[in-house]
Amino acid sequence: MKKIIVAIDGYSSCGKSTMAKALAKYAGYTYIDTGAMYRAVALYGISKKIITKDNIDEVRLRTELDNIHIGFIKSGEQQHTTLNGEDVESKIRTMEVADGASRVSTIGFVRKHLVALQQKMGEQKGIVMDGRDITTVVFPNAELKIFVTAAPETRAQRRFDELKEKGDNVIYEDILKQVIERDYRDSHRSESPLTQTADSMLLDNTNLNKEEQFELIKTWFNNAVKE
Numbered sequence: 001m002k003k004i005i006v007a008i009d010g011y012s013s014c015g016k017s018t019m020a021k022a023l024a025k026y027a028g029y030t031y032i033d034t035g036a037m038y039r040a041v042a043l044y045g046i047s048k049k050i051i052t053k054d055n056i057d058e059v060r061l062r063t064e065l066d067n068i069h070i071g072f073i074k075s076g077e078q079q080h081t082t083l084n085g086e087d088v089e090s091k092i093r094t095m096e097v098a099d100g101a102s103r104v105s106t107i108g109f110v111r112k113h114l115v116a117l118q119q120k121m122g123e124q125k126g127i128v129m130d131g132r133d134i135t136t137v138v139f140p141n142a143e144l145k146i147f148v149t150a151a152p153e154t155r156a157q158r159r160f161d162e163l164k165e166k167g168d169n170v171i172y173e174d175i176l177k178q179v180i181e182r183d184y185r186d187s188h189r190s191e192s193p194l195t196q197t198a199d200s201m202l203l204d205n206t207n208l209n210k211e212e213q214f215e216l217i218k219t220w221f222n223n224a225v226k227e
């Protein structure tokens, strides 16, 4: 069976990564979470005060990009993100870092740097990569492209439940507001805005459970490796 690249794009908190991970496991492929890479850059920037609440020092960020080493390690069944050797998986999942990542991802030189790393990771194929520009910029020739979406309220509720379960004291309305703001920023920025390509399979999971989604993706995947 031939090895392919599976490129997945979609809005925040629509269950992309859960699905991408399940597909990678099924296929025996490597899963790459590109959102985690933007989050790691944001975490670095915040910790060095390059990124503050209302400013990003782009000159400093540019000079420090080569000091930001991002990796992925296995932690039991999970995949964790590392930043300069430190496991930062839980640190990059806060609302502050999500906001920083969304802002940092609008900067052209940051995207160029991360896209080059991502393309290198896909050289041998056999990967499932998710993000916002994977089907459009990183792997426009991927053998299988999927665009995932769900209603903003559904996504905000899922995110709220996740954060609550982690013990975070969050308010649903704040999360919905952040989801809508990030959607707008992700799809209206001048650098690689989130868009569905004509050849992407559309997965709207507002009314689908995980099993139903997985059945669809498995079918798409099996067709793509056969072709």
Ligand code: DC
Pocket (backbone or CB within 6 Å): 012, 013, 034, 035, 036, 038, 039, 098, 101, 102, 103, 105, 130, 131, 132, 133, 134, 182, 186
């Ligand atoms: O998928 P996520 O929420 O972890 O992504 C964090 C931020 O990074 C989000 O605002 C969108 C941005 N991003 C991007 O611009 N391009 C990607 N390939 C992945 C994420």
